[in-house]
Amino acid sequence: MSEPRTPDEIRSEIDQTREELAETAAALAYKTDVKARAHDRVDEIKSTVTERVDGIKETVTGRAGEVKDAATEATPQGAADAVSSAATSATETARRNPLPVAVIAAALAGLALGYVIARRRNV
Numbered sequence: 001m002s003e004p005r006t007p008d009e010i011r012s013e014i015d016q017t018r019e020e021l022a023e024t025a026a027a028l029a030y031k032t033d034v035k036a037r038a039h040d041r042v043d044e045i046k047s048t049v050t051e052r053v054d055g056i057k058e059t060v061t062g063r064a065g066e067v068k069d070a071a072t073e074a075t076p077q078g079a080a081d082a083v084s085s086a087a088t089s090a091t092e093t094a095r096r097n098p099l100p101v102a103v104i105a106a107a108l109a110g111l112a113l114g115y116v117i118a119r120r121r122n123v
Contacts, residue, residue: 049099049100049103052099052100053100053103053104056093056100056101059089059093060093063089
C-alpha cells in the first residue's frame with residue numbers, strides 16, 4: 001500500500017494538473033480559431049515574400065551599379081554589352097525567384113488598374 005500523501009503534496013499535484021489542463025485548453029482553442037491561424041500564416045508568407053523581394057532588390061541594385069560604372073568607363077559597344085549582361089542577370093534572378101517577381105508584377109498591375117479607373121471616374 002502506498003504512503004498517505006500530505007495536503008501540501010495533494011495541492012501541488014492539483015496545481016500541476018490545472019496548469020497542464022490550461023495549456024491543453026489554450027492549444028485546443030488555438031486549433032479551433034481558424035481566423036487566427038490564417039492570419040498567422042499570412043504573416044509568415046508576407047515575411048517570406050518581403051525577404052525575397054529585398055534580396056532581389058539588392059541583387060538588381062548591385063548589378064545596376066555595376067552597369068552604370070561599366071557604362072561610364074566603356075565605349076558604346078562596352079556599354080551595350082554591360083546592359084545586355086545586366087538584363088541577363090535580372091532575367092536569371094527572376095527565374096530563380098518567380099514568386100516575388102509575380103507579387104511585384106501584380107502590385108504594379110493593381111496600381112495601373114487603379115490609375116486607369118481613377119482617371120475614368122474623373123472624366
